[in-house]
Amino acid sequence: MIHQGLTPQQVAESREKHGSNSLTPPPRTPLWKLFLEKFSDPVIRILLIAAFLSLGISFVHGEYYETIGIFCAIFLATGVAFWFEVDAARKFDILNQVNDDSPVRVVRDGQVREVGKKEIVVGDIILLETGDEVPADAELLEAVSLQVNESNLTGEPSAPKTVHPEEFKKDATYPGNHVLRGTTVIDGHGIARVIRVGDATEFGKVARQATVKSEEITPLNRQLDRLAKLIGVVGFALALVTFLALFLKDIFDGQDDFTLGQIGLLGAVLAGAAVALVKVWVPIVYDAFYLAGKPKELPAAVEKLGWMFWLVFGILVFAAVAAIGLLFGVNPLSAGSWIGLDAAGRILNYFMVAVTLIVVAVPEGLPMSVTLSLALSIRKMLRSNNLVRKMHACETMGATTVICTDKTGTLTKNQMSVEAAHFDFGVPETLVYEGIAVNTTANLNRDDAAHPKPLGNPTEGALLLWLDKRSPAQNYAELRGAAETVAQLPFSTRHKYMATIVHSAALNGETILYIKGAPEMVLAHCAGLADGQRREIEAQLLDYQGKAMRTLGFAYRALPADADYAHYDSDRIKALVAEGGLTFAGFTAIMDPVRGDVPAAVTECMSAGIAVKIVTGDTPGTAREIGRQIGLWNPATDGPQNEITGVEWEALSDEEALERVESLKIMSRARPMDKQRLVRMLQRRGEVVAVTGDGTNDAPALNFANVGLSMGSGTSVAKEASDITLLDDSFASIATAVMWGRSVYRNIQRFVLFQLTINVAALTIVFMGSLLGFTLPLTVTQMLWVNLIMDTFAAGALASLPPDKREMTHRPRRTSDFIISPFMRRSILWTGFGFVAALLALLYVFGHTGDGITPYKLSVFFTVFVMLQFWNMFNAKAYASGHTAFHGLLHDTGFLIVASLIVAGQVLIVSFGGEVFRVVPLSLADWTLIIASTSVVLWIGELIRLVARRRERK
Numbered sequence: 001m002i003h004q005g006l007t008p009q010q011v012a013e014s015r016e017k018h019g020s021n022s023l024t025p026p027p028r029t030p031l032w033k034l035f036l037e038k039f040s041d042p043v044i045r046i047l048l049i050a051a052f053l054s055l056g057i058s059f060v061h062g063e064y065y066e067t068i069g070i071f072c073a074i075f076l077a078t079g080v081a082f083w084f085e086v087d088a089a090r091k092f093d094i095l096n097q098v099n100d101d102s103p104v105r106v107v108r109d110g111q112v113r114e115v116g117k118k119e120i121v122v123g124d125i126i127l128l129e130t131g132d133e134v135p136a137d138a139e140l141l142e143a144v145s146l147q148v149n150e151s152n153l154t155g156e157p158s159a160p161k162t163v164h165p166e167e168f169k170k171d172a173t174y175p176g177n178h179v180l181r182g183t184t185v186i187d188g189h190g191i192a193r194v195i196r197v198g199d200a201t202e203f204g205k206v207a208r209q210a211t212v213k214s215e216e217i218t219p220l221n222r223q224l225d226r227l228a229k230l231i232g233v234v235g236f237a238l239a240l241v242t243f244l245a246l247f248l249k250d251i252f253d254g255q256d257d258f259t260l261g262q263i264g265l266l267g268a269v270l271a272g273a274a275v276a277l278v279k280v281w282v283p284i285v286y287d288a289f290y291l292a293g294k295p296k297e298l299p300a301a302v303e304k305l306g307w308m309f310w311l312v313f314g315i316l317v318f319a320a321v322a323a324i325g326l327l328f329g330v331n332p333l334s335a336g337s338w339i340g341l342d343a344a345g346r347i348l349n350y351f352m353v354a355v356t357l358i359v360v361a362v363p364e365g366l367p368m369s370v371t372l373s374l375a376l377s378i379r380k381m382l383r384s385n386n387l388v389r390k391m392h393a394c395e396t397m398g399a400t401t402v403i404c405t406d407k408t409g410t411l412t413k414n415q416m417s418v419e420a421a422h423f424d425f426g427v428p429e430t431l432v433y434e435g436i437a438v439n440t441t442a443n444l445n446r447d448d449a450a451h452p453k454p455l456g457n458p459t460e461g462a463l464l465l466w467l468d469k470r471s472p473a474q475n476y477a478e479l480r481g482a483a484e485t486v487a488q489l490p491f492s493t494r495h496k497y498m499a500t501i502v503h504s505a506a507l508n509g510e511t512i513l514y515i516k517g518a519p520e521m522v523l524a525h526c527a528g529l530a531d532g533q534r535r536e537i538e539a540q541l542l543d544y545q546g547k548a549m550r551t552l553g554f555a556y557r558a559l560p561a562d563a564d565y566a567h568y569d570s571d572r573i574k575a576l577v578a579e580g581g582l583t584f585a586g587f588t589a590i591m592d593p594v595r596g597d598v599p600a601a602v603t604e605c606m607s608a609g610i611a612v613k614i615v616t617g618d619t620p621g622t623a624r625e626i627g628r629q630i631g632l633w634n635p636a637t638d639g640p641q642n643e644i645t646g647v648e649w650e651a652l653s654d655e656e657a658l659e660r661v662e663s664l665k666i667m668s669r670a671r672p673m674d675k676q677r678l679v680r681m682l683q684r685r686g687e688v689v690a691v692t693g694d695g696t697n698d699a700p701a702l703n704f705a706n707v708g709l710s711m712g713s714g715t716s717v718a719k720e721a722s723d724i725t726l727l728d729d730s731f732a733s734i735a736t737a738v739m740w741g742r743s744v745y746r747n748i749q750r751f752v753l754f755q756l757t758i759n760v761a762a763l764t765i766v767f768m769g770s771l772l773g774f775t776l777p778l779t780v781t782q783m784l785w786v787n788l789i790m791d792t793f794a795a796g797a798l799a800s801l802p803p804d805k806r807e808m809t810h811r812p813r814r815t816s817d818f819i820i821s822p823f824m825r826r827s828i829l830w831t832g833f834g835f836v837a838a839l840l841a842l843l844y845v846f847g848h849t850g851d852g853i854t855p856y857k858l859s860v861f862f863t864v865f866v867m868l869q870f871w872n873m874f875n876a877k878a879y880a881s882g883h884t885a886f887h888g889l890l891h892d893t894g895f896l897i898v899a900s901l902i903v904a905g906q907v908l909i910v911s912f913g914g915e916v917f918r919v920v921p922l923s924l925a926d927w928t929l930i931i932a933s934t935s936v937v938l939w940i941g942e943l944i945r946l947v948a949r950r951r952e953r954k
Contacts, residue, residue, distance in 0.1 A: 003141070003191065005107035005125045014121040021120040021136055021197040023204050035082045039074075048074060074367070104135045107191075124194040130441075130456055132185045137201040138192035140177045145188030145441075145490040147457055151408045153180055153202060153697045154617030154671075157416065157592060158458050160493050161190065167493050173617055173646070173671060174202070182696050182715065187441060187457035188490070206672045206696050206717065218392040218706070219399040219688055220745065223819040224370070227752070229287035230820075235361030236284045238763065239354035242770050246350040250343070261330035262339045266347075268321035268332075276314025278302055353770045361763050363755040363791070372799035373747045377740050384736045385728040387712075393723035395748075396707050398741025399688045400610055401812045403734065404678060404701065406693035407616035407626055409711055410731060412592040414694075415454070416462035419549060419593065422540070423586035427556075430506040432585055433470070435514040435556055436463050437479035439500040441490070444468065444476065457491075459550055462590050479505075486511070486565045489573040496521045499573050501565045511559040513576055519587050522553030525577055526584040537587065544589035548622035551589050555582035591622075594629045601732040602630045608738060609811030611687075615667045615675050617697060620645060623668040632665055642666065646674040657681050675701035688815060692726075692734060694718055709734060735808070743803035745813070746880055751798045753824050754876035755791055758869050760832030762786070765839065777843065777853065782862050782917055785909060790866065793898045793905075794873050800894030806882060824879070831875075831937070835868050859910055859919040860926065866906050867934040873899065875941035882949065884942060 006014065039048070051071050058064045103114040107125040117135040120126070126138060134148070146161040154173040161179060162168070168176035179185075179192055181203040198204055251258060258266075274281070282302045289296045322332040330337050339347075374395060378388045388394050408414050423432045442460035444452040452468060454461020467474040482505035491498040497517025504512040515522060519541050523534065541551050559565065559576070568576070602612055612632055616623050620643060627633030633642075643666040650673075652660060661681040667674065675691070679701050682689045691698065691705035694714030702708030703721040710722035711729040719725055726733045762783070778786070820828070842864060846857040877895060878885040889896065907927070913919045922930075 003107045003125045004110045006121070006123050007109050010123065011108065011121050014123050018122040018196075018200070019198050020118060022118045024199055035078065039078060078367075078371075102133070102135075104132075105129075120194055120197055122194050122197055126192050126194060128179065128185050128190045128192060130185055130187055130189065134179045134181055134183045134185070134192075136181050136194045136198075137196035137203075138179050138194045140179060141191045141193055143177075143188065143190040145492060146185065146190045147187035148179055149184040149186045149458070150174075150180070150617070151414060151695055153183060153206070153695060157408060157414060158186060162493060164494075173669060187460075203696050203717070206699050218396045219813075219815045220370075220392055220395045220748070222815060223817070226291070227366075227819050229284075229291055231361055231363070232284045233288045233291060235358040235763075236281065237288075238361070238767055239357040242357055242767060243350050243354040245771055246353065247347060250346055250350070258339060258343075261325065261328070261337050264325050264328075264330055265322060265332060265337055266339060268318050268325065271321055272314040272318030274314075275317045276311045278310045278314075279307060353766075357763065357766055357770075361759060363752075363759055366752065366755055366795075370748055372795050373744045373751075376799055377744045381724075381737065381740050384740075385712075385726060385730065385733050386737050386740075387725040387727055388723070389725070390723045393707050394737065395741050395744045396688065397690060397724070397734075397737045398739075398743070398745045398807075399812055399815060400690040400707060400738060400741070402611045402613065402682050402687045402689050403605060404613045404615050404675065404682075404689060404691045404705070405731065406695065406698050407614055407618055407623060408592065409694040409714065409729065410692050411598050411614070411626055411630060412594055414592060416458040416550075416590050417593045418462050418466040418588050418590050420544065420589040421466060421586065422537075422588070423554075425584055425586055427583065427585040428506070431504075431512075431556060432554065433467060433474045434479050434483055434502075434504060434506045435512075435516070435554060435585060436467055437474070437476040438483050438485060438502050439488075439498055439514040439516055440464070459552070459590055463552075463588065466588070487568045487573060489570050491517065495574060497577070499577055501559065501568065501573070501576075507558070511561050511563075511565060513557045513559050513573075513582075514554075515556070515577060515582065516552050516554045519551050519553035522555050522582070522587075523584065525580045526555050526582045527580060529584055537584075541587060546621075547589075547591075547628075548619065548625035549589040549591045551587060553587045554585040556585055557582045591625075594626060595731065597730055597732040599630045601730075601735045602632060604735045604808060605738065606631075608735075608808045610738065613665055613667070613678075615670050615678060615691075615701070617646075617670055618668060620666070620668040623666045627666055638665060643668065646670040649674050649677070654681075658684060661685065670697075672697045672700050676704050679704050686815065688812070690734070692731065694729070709737070739803050739805060739808050742807035742810070743801070746804070746807065747798050747801050749819060749821070749824065750801070750876045750879050751795055752819060753827060753879055754794055754798065754869070754873055756820070756828045757832045757835070757872055758786065758791070760828055761835040761839070761865075761868075764833065764836045768836075768840075777858055777861055778865065785905075785917070786866060786869065790869065790902055790905070793902050794869075794876075797873065797895045797898035798876060800898070801877065801892060802888075804881065827875075827879075831872060835865075838868070839865060855918065855920050856922075859922060860930065862917075862919060863906060863910055863922065863927075863930050864934060866902075867930055868937055870899070870902055870906075871935050871937040872941075873902075874938050878941065878945060882952075884945060885938065 051067060051074060055064075055067045058067045102117050104117050104120060105112060105114055105127040106120065107113075107127070108115075112127065120135050124136075125141070126135065128134065128146070140146070140161060140163050143161050143163050148159050148161050149157050150159045150173075151157045159172070160167075160169075161176060163177050165177075174180060178195075179190070181196075181201040196202075196204075251263065279302060283298060286296055286298050322330075325332065325337075332338075338344075371391075374391045377394045378391065381388055381394055386394075405411060423429070440457075440460040440463065442454055442456035442464055444461070444464050445455050446452045452465065454464060464476045467476050467479075484503040486501040486503060488501070489495075489497075489499040495517075497515050499513060499515040501511065501513050503509050515525075519537075523529070523537070529537075544551050557576075605612055614623055614627055614632065616626075624633050624635075624643065628635065641660075641663050644660070644664060646667065646669045649657065649667060649670070657677070658681055661678065662685065664678075667678060670678075675693075675698065679689050679691060683706070688706045690707040690709060691701045692709045692711075693699075693702055694711035696715045696717045698710075699715075699717045699721040702710060702718060707724060708722035709724045709726055710718040712725055712727040713729050714725075724737060839861070842861060843853070846853050846861065874885040877892075878887070881887065909917050910919045911921045
């Protein structure tokens with residue numbers, strides 16, 4: 001058939017009507033917005049509140065060290081997180097470069113021309129040859145032995161395409177006469193008319209779903225949000241109690257006598273201030289309901305109305321209360337109606353003490369600990385072939401409860417391989433090898449001599465690779481070149497075999513007819529096989545087919561030399577085959593083999609309490625067999641309730657799907673939206689879902705999963721939708737990512753344990769001091785060292801701890817679990833209050849001996865406070881490890897370096913800090929005594945761990 005194609009005018013009209021063949025690029029978050037997103041971290045938000053409250057105190061006292069320190073902590077944590085994500089994005093962009101200008105052959109105005117892929121329009125006639133990538137969705141007009149690799153969209157590495165409806169596969173994902181953008185022609189050739197371009201193609205639809213915001217909150221953020229709420233509630237409650245206690249004590253038992261009018265106006269001021277600050281304290285009150293298990297929705301007025309509204313409203317409340325005072329003879333315009341400046345200064349100081357409690361309650365080092373843990377893990381995971389694009393993804397992997405994995409290219413090699421070959425029927429090997437080499441259209445690419453790659457039909461390519469692996473190796477090109485091909489009948493789904501007539505080099509130039517194809521077709525034309533032998537062959541073939549392998553039969557026949565076979569057309573070659581008398585040479589079983597490291601990795605994941613589900617576009621039989629090989633599918637116990645097809649899945653209501661999803665192990669014939677719905681249903685059941693895949697069809701599920709893992713060799717759309725890219729395409733890297741994620745979370749818990757112990761101690765002393773009339777004997781600069789610099793060092797030490805393989809013996813943590821475990825809570829409170837008791841006792845002794853509290857004694861107190869935290873850092877290191885704090889210490893280089901820096905920093909500060917840190921140098925004897933006495937914290941921790949280990953053994 002002669003095709004005229006579109007005229008230039010029709011091309012323009014089509015482009016105007018249907019659009020161009022370019023895909024809308026995924027939206028890129030601007031750098032400024034990416035940086036601002038770092039401030040959405042719940043702990044960063046509460047830290048910002050503390051920073052601005054601290055700024056208010058600084059204006060009053062004229063000391064800005066603490067405020068500057070908190071702001072430094074904020075910008076350091078957000079800056080590090082921002083830099084690492086930008087760096088990962090840069091590496092990813094290099095990995096994911098796409099070329100949309102590749103040439104495509106089209107028929108336009110009666111002429112064959114080459115245009116760029118993005119220039120294709122609806123209605124274009126495109127010519128497809130082996131090796132071509134289909135540029136747009138098209139309907140076939142002609143097809144000759146056309147095979148298309150649809151693994152990017154359906155998971156099928158070889159899908160036959162034809163223009164004959166009677167040859168369409170009934171269970172095919174897409175019509176048999178349609179070729180789709182992003183797929184590749186692996187055999188034959190064809191002509192097609194473009195029916196969809198750009199975003200309208202199946203590829204484009206999937207790509208668009210890959211960029212939809214999923215709005216899924218990470219498990220870590222959910223837990224940090226709860227921790228931030230707890231810190232805010234505790235800090236606010238203590239601040240309120242302290243302020244009210246001091247205020248009421250001053251009013252009723254202070255040095256001044258206040259009139260009822262003064263108290264009333266002061267109450268008006270406080271009422272106005274409370275209303276003006278509604279957006280600060282009301283959310284904290286509602287957080288308390290949330291923590292108590294009785295969440296309430298924040299009033300719309302508080303959430304939607306701005307700060308200015310509440311400020312003005314607060315002023316109006318004050319004015320209203322003051323106006324009521326006029327009715328009782330209180331004139332707010334009279335100076336005598338107000339309290340004195342000294343009393344006002346004291347009350348303002350009480351407010352500052354309350355704000356100080358909030359500031360002390362906030363763990364400044366926590367954001368840095370989280371950031372460092374995630375950032376260091378990103379770097380180390382890259383060495384394990386995990387390119388992490390989104391920082392929280394590495395931790396979320398540790399919370400994963402379900403992995404939905406693609407089959408082709410993820411569990412399997414995406415390269416057909418001969419799994420079994422039976423050529424033991426008395427046929428000379430030279431004839432077998434020659435028959436395979438000449439009776440094919442495939443070739444091998446030897447650019448990488450050690451790993452040749454098939455070109456053309458993947459099944460035929462597998463046979464050539466099998467030849468290559470013989471001992472000695474058989475060079476198919478030499479075998480093909482030595483034999484002279486006379487005539488050839490391409491494979492067709494109609495006759496189900498391929499035939500080639502050659503002058504054989506193996507038989508000294510004799511004319512030989514080689515055929516290969518469906519074993520039942522080949523056997524039907526063979527002679528010389530006994531009935532028992534034939535039944536044995538058929539039984540073996542049935543066994544292989546039951547394991548989802550593709551079987552091929554091989555036969556040959558010597559032809560008379562006097563015929564002119566060069567002029568034999570397809571019909572005459574078919575007639576030769578139909579004559580029978582063929583000699584059966586053997587048969588092979590071919591499949592896409594499972595990657596060698598996958599079964600062990602799947603077993604490791606399942607042992608770690610993670611469910612694995614196969615989601616593939618391939619046939620149910622193939623999916624079951626792959627499941628069996630990787631240890632997921634047990635034919636003896638698993639049945640129809642454990643598998644489903646995409647069509648069946650779509651037919652289920654949401655309620656039915658929600659109930660069915662837990663027992664599913666395999667979903668076959670899955671389409672992109674089927675995978676996405678599966679992820680959604682699992683998430684509705686409270687699962688944390690990781691999705692692996694390399695094809696465009698996997699992109700929507702990758703995007704909506706809690707963690708999407710794409711393959712380094714996968715499509716650009718899949719990689720854009722993912723959070724982590726596995727550079728080595730290995731499922732085993734997923735198990736490594738889970739181990740890293742769990743270890744990261746454990747390291748964050750260790751820092752929370754360390755940090756909150758410090759905060760409990762400092763908070764309690766400030767609280768008790770404010771009520772009992774003494775202040776914390778630590779200066780602002782000393783607290784800066786303890787709360788920021790030392791904690792930042794500790795964050796680095798605990799964040800740098802290596803991953804622990806023991807984490808893979810535990811079940812995934814529940815997303816409802818609080819980041820502070822019951823053991824951590826007991827440890828924080830007991831250790832924190834123990835430190836308070838020891839420090840208060842030390843203060844009491846210092847105050848009641850010798851000449852009272854001197855600069856020397858304050859230096860000792862400061863150093864004792866720091867060294868108590870130092871030794872507690874070792875206890876934090878050992879948390880949940882099942883080992884002593886000294887286990888692996890010599891190999892934890894980062895921890896040792898940071899621990900040394902903390903001690904060295906404390907020595908330098910005490911020795912040379914002078915007036916800035918309000919310290920005097922200590923003697924070597926002092927240092928020895930302090931270090932030895934405070935180390936009791938570690939020894940008590942070691943004793944507790946020893947008892948716990950002995951209980952576990954029992």
